[in-house]
Amino acid sequence: MTVKKRIVFTAVAIICLIIVLYLSQEFMSSYYSRIITLIGIYGIMAVSLTLVNGISGVFSLGHAGFIAVGAYTSALLTLSPQQKEITFLIEKLIWPFNSIQLPFFWATLIGGVVAAIFALAIGWPSLRLTGDYFAIATLGFAEIIRIFALNLNSLTNGALGLKALPDHSNIWASWGWLLVTVACVTSLSYSSFGRALRAIREDRVAAQAMGINVFKHQLMAFVVGGFFAGISGSLYAHWLSTIDPRTNTIGIMLTFNVLIMIVLGGLGSITGAIIGGALFAFLSEWLRFLEGPMNILGFKIMGITGLRMLVFSSLFVVIMIFWPRGIMGRREFSWDGLASLFKRRDRK
């Protein structure tokens, strides 16, 4: 397939996607459009973690830390000064955050940049470790960020968190940023830099012997991953409309959720990360009916809280049995791949 054809196909696909998103925005209930927005947000989280854990092969468990940094930074920038005055009960918010208010786009971008700076500061010492030690170190740093968020009353409002964030995270914001994320990560992954990252993942010693500075490349991937994690954090906070330092909002639970998405989709595949994110968002909402009262074969069952998560986990176990390397493995979606899939069907 020629390059020109591929570009045309991609452009058509993006236009189709925009139309579908527009229609869902117009005709679906706000509940569904909220889920579609969440799919985009989870997609950004998963793709950014795939760059670090899947493509570069450094196992980070600190993703939620960068999401938190992005979330708090942008939330402090989008809240109106009046709202901040109402929210900060324990201690007053420090200057300059108490008097500024920025548009959502700029707040998100700054959230990403601040998260990237955090990633640089955390990656610099931690990337001298390898394997499990690196995972533990990043886990620790993410927890440190959360504890800071819990205790820095004059900046994060402590345990109360930030409330009444403007409802900016709509379908367009989340899917727009998802498109930007996918475009950046894909072109990075398919450039010489991405090739070097995969080489380091395959054999660190040999990569070094080929003149590649392993530390610098892994740090680069970590910082880019941190940047997009910050972006997703901003979108997530404005989707929730509140942000607080509990473990399942921005703590270790969130890291594990994102990790589940990328392992489910296929560790090392960008396509897989998006599929994993979508599946996670969709299933965790759709399975809610399990927790309501049900009528099975004439037996009336009251809602059981937590049943959803039980079924959810079992489903993942089944998926991992049939696709041990995740749904996509390390493969990526490509137009050529799709074409050959159809050709094979025709022959049959």
Add this chain to the structure above:
Amino acid sequence: MRVLLLEGITMQFGGLTAVGDVSLEINEGELFGLIGPNGAGKTTVFNMITGHYKPTRGKIYFSEKEITGLIPDRITRMGIARTFQNIRLFQDLTVLENVMVAQHHSISSGGQAARWFIKSVTRIGYSVKEREMKEKALNLLKVLGIEGLANDKSGSLSYGAQRLLEIARAMATGASLLLLDEPAAGMNASETAQLVHTIRKIRNDFNLTVLLIEHDMKLVMGLCERIMVLDYGRTISEGDPAYVQKDRKVIEAYLGKEWVTIGR
């Protein structure tokens, strides 16, 4: 002109002296062989030259510049590339990608790195470089006779082809000194004969200096212009193949003292 100079390098692991006081000089364009029985310290010498080990004592100079204790990637960028005894290819990457990765340091080191990073993310002015790297890689694969495998996963190659790919990859770094660690291991007789031809050819066509470790004596004696023999980490003989073959100490090291006395 002198390319590589080892000045009394010693490598101790705890109480064990793996390499003791080895000195060596290699001139430009030479084919130099490093031989010795198993465990003689040959690969340890390679690891010290390429920066994977830091010598306990002694100094290493490359093109009259000291490189003792520099990190491996820095040494490769200065112009020394190696292959590995236990093949270390990037298994999940294709043959072509393996060779292209070795050229990556040309855009990722020095002051250019940030510019190329932005270029490769935005895809502005990047494809020219990508094409250039691909052409160079294909060319090298052709030289080694494995261009037909370019799009295969490197892990799926035969042993012999993997060894050739390692040489292609080392050459792609743009190095002027190649260190080949047992390039013929696992090859059959005809493949080995072809390899001798190939190594000589790349030395002449690419103006390389080659230092190689090998157990196949036919290859070493037929190919190398100068040979050094190590035993228990010490130099026991050095000279041209004819001299080394007759050296009593070498025969002793390989076949034992009794053989020398009975044989005479």
